[in-house]
Amino acid sequence: MPDHAQLRRATAWMSATAVEEGDAARVSAALRDPSGHFPLEPDVSDGGCGPGSTALEPGGLYRRISGRDDRARPVSDEELAALGDPMAVTFFRTGRFPTTVQELLSELPTAAAASRKVYLVSEAGHISPVAIGERDMRFAITTAVDGNQVDLLVSTQAGGDPENGFLQVAAWDSVARVFNFYARFESSWVWAGNSWHSLEPDSRGKGCFDSHINGCAVMKELRIPWINWQSERATIRLADDDPLRHDQLFQQVIGAERLELTVRFLVTRWTAARLAEVTANGVVDHPDRLLRHLFTGTTVNLTSTDRQSSTITADSGELTLPMGFWLNQDVLFDDLRLFVQAAPPRAQADAYLAGLTRFGFRLEEKFSGFSQPGDTFFAFVVPEAAHEDNEVVRQMVRTGLISARFAACVLMVDFPNPVFSPARSLLMRYVPTTATKAVELCDKVAQAILDAARTRNLPADSPEARFAAHWQVPEDAWRSVFGQRVDAYLRKVAQQVQTASGFDDYVRLAESRRRQFRLMKLNEFELTLPVTSIPPGAPLLAMREDATVAELT
Known part of the structure; x- marks a missing residue:
């Protein structure tokens, strides 16, 4: 059996x-x-x-x-x-x-x-x-x-x-x-x-x-x-x-490449139908079911470099790692229009190759007994923010259900972790679960978070306090202020990834996120992701805004 x-x-x-x-x-x-x-x-x-x-x-x-x-x-x-x-x-x-x-x-x-x-x-x-x-x-x-x-x-x-x-x-x-x-x-x-x-x-x-x-x-x-x-x-x-x-x-x-366009269209079509239905008559039914796409993320996509791992050699120079590993580029850049000048972070090819050996990268399928040393066909596969979630956020902003400023204030709470962010998820407690007037939803959630930050004596690095600080940025300045922070973060990443210890930390972070993906029902095939020597029970990790990696607490 x-x-x-x-x-x-x-x-x-x-x-x-x-x-x-x-x-x-x-x-x-x-x-x-x-x-x-x-x-x-x-x-x-x-x-x-x-x-x-x-x-x-x-x-x-x-x-x-x-x-x-x-x-x-x-x-x-x-x-x-x-x-x-x-x-x-x-x-x-x-x-x-x-x-x-x-x-x-x-x-x-x-x-x-x-x-x-x-x-x-x-x-x-x-x-x-x-x-x-x-x-x-x-x-x-x-x-x-x-x-x-x-x-x-x-x-x-x-x-x-x-x-x-x-x-x-x-x-x-x-x-x-x-x-x-x-x-x-x-x-x-x-x-x-x-x-x-x-x-x-x-x-x-x-x-x-x-x-x-x-x-x-x-x-x-x-x-x-x-x-x-x-x-x-x-x-x-x-x-x-x-x-x-x-x-x-x-x-x-x-x-x-043709299918990508079709899927994006299908997600857009269903999301538009869904929002129209749940916001009929100016009332949002189950607002928590919409805002969880912003605060928690309901699923992920997988992304990678555009380089075949087998073609990377010590003489290959630099390897551009996927931007979706560092932040939610689609919403922050394309939809909220934060402007940054920093280039996508690049790692040295020889550091990548050394990491494959040091962390024992391999493809394994217990079902068939297959095993092969090295990475997946395309190098450095990692989870990124899902298009399904981003499209709901995008349409909520476009229809005025939430403001671009509100979406930015939420995402900036923990923007170096575009997926699996406990900090953003904690803010879901302030989202109403019953029908709410559409014109009141955004301010109602923001006020609930602000009240908690003010009355509960929370630390300055709490998600509530971070959101409250973001909310105080003037309406005409938040794009510039947040863009400068993101730009500074990417520049720090670009420096860290060039060091041996920094790159190793990012390999561990990538594997931590892969481990969380493996717990999802989307993970149906063992060969979707590489296996490493990092123990399955190792602490989960998160990225910090200073571009360092820390254990989740």
Whole structure:
């Protein structure tokens, strides 16, 4: 019987009950179905979105929303009528239940084929096919069925048995303005819920919403060089005799640089629909569900250098480390328009190479027994602030729900830690959890923090006191003041990273953040990140504004 570490790699949203009952066929299929992170994120740890112990009748649509439904049940006529996305309209309402991706695509309206785009991803895709066996390759397919905007996203394994491999769909309902999430099980389908279910307490973080935490399409590697994807920066390697070369979908694969634009658009579209709904009539429903994107961050993206680690030599000069490691560049620079003159920090190539040896960098996959010394294909992979979170902040500012000044005052509380910041997270206690007038929200939260800083005798370095100090900066000066601080910070980083001890500290900081990422459901593949000799139980670290690294307390 396979263990749960192995099962975590399964794509089939298979219930724990089914595993315990020893459904050997499904367990075997699940172990070989690579987990796809676009458009659907599976979960087997809590039962996922699968049918549970329910036996599915062939050719039907079932409902199972994890956290709400213990097991799958047939979708009612009323529920089916309410599903207005292309998958429901084209197939389920007409009594059709495609069992393969080829059948699904071929039965879409003819016009949809012209807009179809196919992408390829694998965390082992840049490793020699001679060195590793199963490579967990997945196709991500986008198409526009109803109109000229993408409204159907399909994730399926690349190669293998098309009838037993995973097949998952996210479909946009242009009337309800939500994504509906579906997965095929044998010859039936399960509706796993819609975007709104991702935000509700009983279903949040469960089933397909464990990784699609905000109810939208997910592409973890959203920035150049599009780590793990076939792109203009790297080609996924296949053996000369790999049958996948003859696959029709493989022959249509294009670069992930196009997919980035699509995903950004999809996140923007859903975020706009969400904000419009929750701020209707001038009242913000559940303001905490919006402001957590600013104060805590709900998820992350992965970023790296644009250099292939295997090409870096001692004579390579300097290596530009990803800006997202140092701060949230998208919001601070692009949206809040802080101006800095400091260049992105660069490390010496020989320091990077020495660090690989000193910290025992390697790629390991216990599941297959694969091990290889060195870094990931692109060097220095780290978590960065998620586009999903940034887009909510961006639209809250643009619509006037919060001011740019307020967003800046919050982010500056701990800007050297763009992800996993306990200091910013502590400020969530001042965010109302009940309906609040939109025009009052920003000032209400700010005043609550200011009152706490004044009356609770908090230290000057407390998050409340930091925010209060920021709030005192004049309206016409905050961009300049904050920009100067960020500029000074980056200059200090640039100095520190050139020293042996400074670079080693940043390697430890990067590994600390990777360890926190590994605790997230987004971490589905062992080969996503390198392994180091730094003990898993080592203290978590944080960056300080003076560019030094300290243990989290």
